[in-house]
Amino acid sequence: MDEKQQDTTTRDRAEEGSAQTMDQDIPEGAVEIPVEIVSSEEPEEQAAPAPEEAAAPEAAEESAAAAEQARAGEQTEAQGEDQEAAAQEADQEAAKPSYEELETQVSNLQAAMEALRTATEEQLRDVRMRNLAELENFKKRLNREHSEHLKYAAENVMKDLIPSLDNLELAILYGPKDEACQSLLQGVEMTSKLLLEAVGRHGLERIGKEGDTFDPALHEAIGTESRDDLPSDSIARVMQSGYSLQGRLLRPAKVMVNKR
Secondary structure, three states, X not given: OOHHHHHHHHHHHHHHHHHHHHHOOOOOOOOOOOOOOOOOOOOOOOOOOOHHHHHHHHHHHHHHHHHHHHHHHHHHHHHHHHHHHHHHHHHHHHHOOOXXXXXXXXXXXXXXXXXXXXXXXXXXXXXXXXXXXXXXXXXXXXXXXXXXXXXXXXHHHHHHHHHHHHHHHHHHHHHHHOHHHHHHHHHHXXXXXXXXXXXXXXXXXXXXXXXXXXXXXXXXXXXXXXOOOOOOOEEEEEEEOEEEEOOEEEEOEEEEEEOO
């Protein structure tokens, strides 16, 4: 028997009891008190669960679903990390060169090192040869400067002796005109000769003689003369002798140029 049938039977019994009580004689003066029969079982409406109790299973189900989703998300994330790690490992494996590539790289490196060594040796050889050439040129230049210094070391002394040579030359040139100087003239000529020989040993030479071809680089023309016994553009007369030291002109000769 279900609950509805039990409730119906209980109400029927209660109504029958109430009717029997009403049929009994009520004493005079007694007060009738209405009696309400309450069933031990609650009505169907009261037996319905409370909203909080009804919502509790739904919240539990939602929590379980959220937990399940969270676990699924964690699993998905873990799978993604695993896949990413696997992809990185695959990329690393793919990036590793093969044995043949390593051999090729080693060969190229050895060839580059050999070329660099050869180039370095050639550069060092060139630098060494260039330094040796510069050193040799420096030695030659130093020797040349030293030789020139020694060669022309007496230049100032020779320049100071030139006026004395000029005076001796004038004495020899005009001495024969005076008879009183004839005996002295021989000594002057001898002195001039010995002095010229002494300075000649140090490279001093007299420039300018009658009959030599006129050279503007060695002679200074101060006038012209006409002599039939000499060719044209030659030295007709030397007014003042010039001097050179080891080929370097110290003083040009002052001459008269023959013009016919």
